[in-house]
Amino acid sequence: MTVQSEGVQTRSSNRGSGDGDVVASKRSGQSGKAAGIASRATPYLLLLPAALATVVLLGYPVVKLVLISFQKLNPFQLIQHVTVWNGFKNYTDQLTSAEFWHTAERSVIFTLINVVLIMVGGSLVGLLLNRLGKSMRLFLSVALILAWAMPVVASTTVYQWLFDSQFGVVNWFLDKLGWHSMANYNWFSSQYSTFAVIILLIVWASIPFVAFTMYAALTTIPNEHYEAARMDGAGALKIFRFVVFPALKPFFMSTAFLEIIWVFKCFTQVIAINQGGPDRLTETLPVYSFVEGVGNQHFGSGAAIAVLTILILLCLMAYYLRTILKQEDEL
Amino acid sequence: MRRSLFGRTWPNAVAVVLFVFFIFPVYWMASTAFKQNNDVIAKTPVFLPLNGTLEHFRKAVSAPGFWTLVVNSVTVTTLSVLLSLVIALLAAFALTRMKFKGRKGFILVVMVAQMAPWEVMVIAVYMLVRDNNMLNSLVPLTLFYMMMVLPFTILTLRGFIAAVPAELEESAMVDGCTRRQAFVKVVLPLLAPGLMATSIFGCITAWNEFPLVLVLNKESAQTLPLWLTKFQTNFGNDWGATMAASTLFAIPILVVFFIMQRRAVGGLTAGAVKG
Numbered sequence: 001m002t003v004q005s006e007g008v009q010t011r012s013s014n015r016g017s018g019d020g021d022v023v024a025s026k027r028s029g030q031s032g033k034a035a036g037i038a039s040r041a042t043p044y045l046l047l048l049p050a051a052l053a054t055v056v057l058l059g060y061p062v063v064k065l066v067l068i069s070f071q072k073l074n075p076f077q078l079i080q081h082v083t084v085w086n087g088f089k090n091y092t093d094q095l096t097s098a099e100f101w102h103t104a105e106r107s108v109i110f111t112l113i114n115v116v117l118i119m120v121g122g123s124l125v126g127l128l129l130n131r132l133g134k135s136m137r138l139f140l141s142v143a144l145i146l147a148w149a150m151p152v153v154a155s156t157t158v159y160q161w162l163f164d165s166q167f168g169v170v171n172w173f174l175d176k177l178g179w180h181s182m183a184n185y186n187w188f189s190s191q192y193s194t195f196a197v198i199i200l201l202i203v204w205a206s207i208p209f210v211a212f213t214m215y216a217a218l219t220t221i222p223n224e225h226y227e228a229a230r231m232d233g234a235g236a237l238k239i240f241r242f243v244v245f246p247a248l249k250p251f252f253m254s255t256a257f258l259e260i261i262w263v264f265k266c267f268t269q270v271i272a273i274n275q276g277g278p279d280r281l282t283e284t285l286p287v288y289s290f291v292e293g294v295g296n297q298h299f300g301s302g303a304a305i306a307v308l309t310i311l312i313l314l315c316l317m318a319y320y321l322r323t324i325l326k327q328e329d330e331l
Numbered sequence: 332m333r334r335s336l337f338g339r340t341w342p343n344a345v346a347v348v349l350f351v352f353f354i355f356p357v358y359w360m361a362s363t364a365f366k367q368n369n370d371v372i373a374k375t376p377v378f379l380p381l382n383g384t385l386e387h388f389r390k391a392v393s394a395p396g397f398w399t400l401v402v403n404s405v406t407v408t409t410l411s412v413l414l415s416l417v418i419a420l421l422a423a424f425a426l427t428r429m430k431f432k433g434r435k436g437f438i439l440v441v442m443v444a445q446m447a448p449w450e451v452m453v454i455a456v457y458m459l460v461r462d463n464n465m466l467n468s469l470v471p472l473t474l475f476y477m478m479m480v481l482p483f484t485i486l487t488l489r490g491f492i493a494a495v496p497a498e499l500e501e502s503a504m505v506d507g508c509t510r511r512q513a514f515v516k517v518v519l520p521l522l523a524p525g526l527m528a529t530s531i532f533g534c535i536t537a538w539n540e541f542p543l544v545l546v547l548n549k550e551s552a553q554t555l556p557l558w559l560t561k562f563q564t565n566f567g568n569d570w571g572a573t574m575a576a577s578t579l580f581a582i583p584i585l586v587v588f589f590i591m592q593r594r595a596v597g598g599l600t601a602g603a604v605k606g
Binding site: 040042043044046047049050051053054057058060061062064065068125128131132133136137139140142143144145146147148149150151152153154155156157158159160161162164166167169172204207208261265266267268271272285286289290293294299302303305306309310313317320321324325 | 342343349352353356357359360363371372373375376417421426429431434437440441444446447453454455457459478539541542546559560562563570576580581585
């Protein structure tokens with residue numbers, strides 16, 4: 001599956017990728033056995049820096065995280081530089097604590113709501129982009145790109161301002177609409193309203209990516225398909241069902257999984273907008289791990305929560321990778 | 332096929348509503364930054380700041396340590412992206428143009444690495460950096476940011492390299508170039524736009540990164556995202572100055588993203604999200 005895009009034609013290219021090797025092996029054949037070994041080693045040498053970086057900067061921290069999760073690592077041990085192993089205690093503590101399960105449940109629901117809104121909204125906006133005339137499409141794209149490009153920390157700050165209780169424009173607007181109890185409403189005083197703001201922030205920032213992906217997918221459908229369907233007497237609904245939907249489905253699936261992973265591990269928005277408050281009621285798993293580990297200095301428990309979070313993510317990722325690997329055999 | 336008047340109008344009407352929805356927060360950030368203080372806290376919001384002021388920007392720029400943090404952010408972002416470009420270019424070339432054992436496995440590792448949940452790994456990274464006495468230094472920050480953008484860079488560059496026909500390289504080699512010369516003289520110039528697009532996304536990631544710098548660095552070793560989240564705490568309810576700070580932080584990204592958008596979207600969809 002490839003997306004047609006300006007100047008980048010991945011479609012034809014992967015097929016040609018083997019050709020370079022033919023040339024390479026011919027050359028090495030001429031210059032003898034030593035060169036043959038050298039050219040066989042070349043790809044590995046080229047990969048070496050990337051492999052090294054991945055092992056040291058990503059692999060090692062993961063191992064370290066797992067190790068910490070089996071340790072008792074509180075301020076005392078931290079300052080004294082002592083290692084105290086405590087087996088599975090961090091895990092059993094977490095898995096038997098109501099707070100962990102509440103947070104896990106909250107994370108799942110939070111992710112579901114976000115992803116459904118993002119995918120439905122993004123697909124609809126993508127379909128709309130396809131329907132619009134050229135100038136209107138450009139017009140809407142400008143706004144979408146700005147929302148997409150906004151740095152997360154900046155947009156979080158802006159949303160705090162938009163939803164400010166006293167001078168926020170949202171409260172003013174709701175008051176004007178006739179919902180007068182919202183005039184000085186403090187959005188960050190309750191769990192649900194804080195979540196509402198966070199969800200709006202994430203959905204607002206995520207829809208453009210999905211919309212553009214969907215739009216790109218729609219442009220790959222040849223016009224003849226629509227015409228043929230119309231000739232056969234299909235109405236708008238049937239065209240969607242039999243022409244548009246099958247073309248969008250693979251994109252929809254892979255994008256949905258990416259969004260699930262992104263939202264599930266989303267950290268900055270939640271912590272920056274209200275530090276997981278009020279009363280730690282908007283902490284999702286990554287935030288919970290951070291507050292327990294770094295905030296309360298129970299690094300061992302924090303690491304255990306992190307490992308559990310990663311395990312959940314791994315299940316999601318495995319499913320995602322399986323779907324994209326199925327789609328492209330040539331890799 | 333002709334559509335009814337309604338059928339032609341409603342998409343445009345919806346587009347206008349969506350336009351407002353998506354652009355408003357960005358507009359509100361910029362316009363608040365330019366407003367006089369009494370307009371910022373006016374009972375009825377002022378939607379067009381006609382008597383604008385640069386006072387808030389002055390305040391944000393003269394906040395203690397602002398320029399140090401700008402230098403920090405720029406240094407870390409540039410170095411990490413350059414480093415990852417070089418490393419990724421080597422790897423991506425091997426992955427697209429050569430056949431060898433373990434190629435598929437490596438690509439799989441890169442794909443997994445791309446989804447690495449850095450947000451929940453901060454504890455381990457903190458411990459590692461602390462054990463090496465490197466807290467409050469830009470070096471670990473640069474290295475880890477490099478690693479954050481590396482998988483994406485490899486996957487995207489793979490798409491761009493694959494888009495350069497292998498025949499070009501072969502004909503250069505037939506004409507007497509070595510493989511390295513063929514790459515440097517033929518492929519690399521054609522890759523320039525791809526390198527640009529890829530580095531833009533790397534820059535955005537590194538420029539915006541928040542969780543890691545939050546645990547690793549304090550005070551003069553911070554970067555701008557950290558400064559921005561604290562700005563509001565430090566300046567209380569000075570929304571004008573806070574919005575000016577946000578605008579200053581966002582503008583480089585918005586401008587760059589906007590210019591590169593066409594190619595960037597192509598690169599993103601062609602390489603990384605090969606869905």
